[in-house]
Amino acid sequence: MTNENNAQSEPITLRLNAPPPARHVFNxxxxxxxxxxxxxxxxxxxxxxxxxxxxxxxxxxxxxxxxxxxxxxxxxxxxxxxxxxxxxxxxxxxxxxxxxxxxxxxxxxxxxxxxxxxxxxxxxxxxxxxxxxxxxxxxxxxxxxxxxxxxxxxxxxxxxxxxxxxxxxxxxxxxxxxxxxxxxxxxxxxxxxxxxxxxxxxxxxxxxxxxxxxxxxxxxxxxxxxxxxxxxxxxxxxxxxxxxxxxxxxxxxxxxxxxxxxxxxxxIFEILKAVRTATTARHRLVHEHFSQFEYRLGDGGLHVWVSMPAKLDGIALASRLEEKGVLVSTSEGFVVGDVPPPQAIRIGLGNPATDEMLAKALQVISNEIESHYIF
The missing domain is CATH 3.40.640.10 (Type I PLP-dependent aspartate aminotransferase-like (Major domain))
Structure with a gap:
């Protein structure tokens, strides 16, 4: 199996909230x-x-x-x-x-x-x-x-x-x-x-x-x-x-x-400008794929906070997404104390190597969540 095929079989990790790569400027x-x-x-x-x-x-x-x-x-x-x-x-x-x-x-x-x-x-x-x-x-x-x-x-x-x-x-x-x-x-x-x-x-x-x-x-x-x-x-x-x-x-x-x-x-400010541009492009993908959902994405943000519909559990969703090759963060790790965690997932935008990989992952997430919404 080639390295390219190996890369394609790897899950798309959205658990991290790194900045998107801007190699053409950074390198x-x-x-x-x-x-x-x-x-x-x-x-x-x-x-x-x-x-x-x-x-x-x-x-x-x-x-x-x-x-x-x-x-x-x-x-x-x-x-x-x-x-x-x-x-x-x-x-x-x-x-x-x-x-x-x-x-x-x-x-x-x-x-x-x-x-x-x-x-x-x-x-x-x-x-x-x-x-x-x-x-x-x-x-x-x-x-x-x-x-x-x-x-x-x-x-x-x-x-x-x-x-x-x-x-x-x-x-x-x-x-x-x-x-x-x-x-x-x-x-x-x-x-x-x-x-x-x-x-x-x-x-x-x-x-x-x-x-x-x-x-x-x-x-x-x-x-x-x-x-x-x-x-x-x-x-x-x-x-x-x-x-x-x-x-x-x-x-x-x-x-x-x-x-x-x-x-x-x-x-360094040229790098920041390039990362800002790359982040904006990834925000457009989020808005395109999640237009019907409740989510939060601040200006310049590297992650999305997506609220779950009433019939969907965040942990269950993350498990199903993992089976489909997409890794997201559930809310439990962010909670301090014994309060119930909110029904939400966090999606990092910067880790996928390309916009196309991110778009693929967002489509998988969108399809899974959409099946639980009543529009």
Whole structure:
């Protein structure tokens, strides 16, 4: 059997929400950047030493990049480079919340946060949400009752619901966090593809915020670079340097150097533009195939949140789709606490190698769901 036939027999995975490939732009930019790096600097000068929190050039580039979202250029001393959002969270939770402490989260949230909390003995406090995200009154009530030390919100293109907080809601959430002395750990990883995402919570309350901006959902999953903007240089040093070296959070030197280079020469914005265009094309496929269904897909979103008709169970649907060669995520993994999971599935748009593969998978899903709708 040929490799091509093997590829065709593989299931189409829609469980991940990676950015769609934009090879025609990404490949020449990255090839050129690597060539320029290795011509300018000897390989050992790049890879022969740890970069720890990043070199001065890395942190300056991170400051420049984060300023596009924050609306101001943070001092480079506040910037820490890490290998990913996950590794960042694994450092911040014990440092900011600690064993026995409470962390407020969206009632449906990024699944790994549950594993990190369990690892560090942290209690998760789910906050009820509407179509924008967490409700200020519910957050205030949770602060009064459970006294969380930090809040972990996904304020732009929430995972999994795709909701985005209005700027008014962001001001309300910040006001509650300030009132109760709650640190904000803001994961802004989905914000770079939308054209006009609202300013982050961290821009409204920099003194209590830890701002996270990773490249995995906008450039490519394997970039393995994320930027952290701490409230101050001192707080960054306290949580990330020097006594916490014996962990896995540091960025690989070549990845850090490459990210710095494409930020400095601004070619990263060409990649973002290409990914944005590719994402828009995939959104058109969703609208074409799901026009009769109830679903949520925010501007620039990398996944779709599809509500199930009354007679259809999400787990049963996922099982049938797997039999047909399409893999989707059910809602159970996103739920915090013992509440019943919503009858919905999450469909990632970026992982299929081509639009044609995605269209094929969406048609399979559409056919399966349509058989349970009464139009």
């Amino acid at each position: 020449p930019i990255i090839r050129g950047a690597l060539t320029e790096l290795l011509e300018r600097d000897e390989p050992y000068s790049i890879m022969g030493y740890h970069r720890w929190c990043g070199t001065e050039a890395d942190r300056q580039a991170g400051s420049d990049f984060c300023s596009k979202r924050l609306g101001y250029r943070p001092d480079a001393g506040r910037i820490v480079l890490t290998s990913s959002t996950q590794s960042t969270l694994n450092m911040l939770l014990p440092g900011l919340v600690g064993t026995g402490g409470a962390l407020a989260v969206d009632e449906l949230t990024y699944p790994p946060i549950k594993g990190f909390a369990a690892r560090h003995g942290i209690k998760l406090v789910p906050i009820r949400m509407d179509e924008e995200g967490i409700l200020p009154d519910e957050f205030k009530e949770a602060c009064t009752k459970y006294k969380p030390k930090a809040l972990y919100p996904l304020s732009t293109l929430q995972n999994p619901t795709t909701g985005t907080m209005s700027i008014e809601r962001r001001h309300e959430i910040v006001a509650v966090a300030r009132q109760f002395g709650v640190s904000i750990i803001e994961d802004d990883i989905y914000s770079l593809i939308p054209e006009n995402a609202p300013r982050p919570l961290s821009a409204l309350a920099p003194e209590i915020s830890w701002y996270l901006l990773g490249l995995a959902k906008s450039v490519a999953p394997g970039t393995k670079v994320a930027y952290v903007v701490a409230p101050s240089k001192e707080s960054a040093e306290r949580l990330f340097w020097p006594g916490v070296r014996a962990t896995f959070w540091m960025t690989a030197p070549l990845s850090a150097a490459l990210a710095t280079h494409i930020i400095q020469n601004k070619s």
